[in-house]
Amino acid sequence: MCPVCRARFRGASECSRCGADLTTVMTLVAAAWRMRQAARQAIVDNDPGRARMLASEAEAICHTPAGERLQALSSWLAA
Structure with missing residues (x-):
């Protein structure tokens, strides 16, 4: 999503609506x-400890529903 x-987000380095440079956003999402x-x-x-750390860092950068589930699973496994 354009900030x-x-x-x-359409996968282009420039927003199709407002023309904003999305290179940084694309880098963070990747x-x-x-x-x-x-x-x-x-x-x-x-x-599971490493999985929890990585999933949490990923969610902090870019939230996704699948990422949220991965974070929950890895937290459960690490407990």
């Missing part, structure tokens, strides 16, 4: 995605 006009992937792998590797 300036709230237009839907970083959060990579952290979630690493959290999933940490669960597979039986490292």
Whole structure:
């Protein structure tokens, strides 16, 4: 979502509605995605503490419903 006009994110580096530069947003979204992937792998590797840390960091950067579920799962596994 564009932080300036709230237009839907369409994968372009410039907002289609207001023309804002979305490069930083795209970088953050990609970083959060990579952290979630690493959290999933940490669960597979039986490292729930690392999974919880990665999922929490990803959610802090970019909230998603799936990320919220991953964070909850990894927190439960780490408890």
